Amino acid sequence: MTKIEAGAPRINRPASEEFFVLGAAFAQAFASLEKCLLNNGALKRGEFSQALKDTLNHSGADRDGADYEILQLLASQLDEAEAKDRKIP
Numbered sequence: 248m249t250k251i252e253a254g255a256p257r258i259n260r261p262a263s264e265e266f267f268v269l270g271a272a273f274a275q276a277f278a279s280l281e282k283c284l285l286n287n288g289a290l291k292r293g294e295f296s297q298a299l300k301d302t303l304n305h306s307g308a309d310r311d312g313a314d315y316e317i318l319q320l321l322a323s324q325l326d327e328a329e330a331k332d333r334k335i336p
Contacts, residue, residue: 266313274321278328292332296325 277295284290299322302308309315 270317270320273317274324277321278324281325282328293329296322296329299325 281295299318303318
């Protein structure tokens with residue numbers, strides 16, 4: 248099986264607008280939670296993102312499920328947020 252890198256979500260089925268809205272809201276909520284945990288010292292930078300990538304790349308992951316696609320979206324958003332944070336002095 249080929250590893251799939253988080254950060255390049257592939258939504259390969261027609262999905263309703265509600266699916267995308269729900270997925271984006273879910274991802275935003277977890278990104279906010281991660282930021283709070285980072286600010287309070289409960290997480291190290293990149294720790295949550297790496298755990299998501301490990302989950303996505305696990306050999307038993309159901310890569311065809313909607314939950315997998317939402318986790319890919321979340322991982323992508325977290326990667327983008329971390330990249331922005333690294334650029335800010």
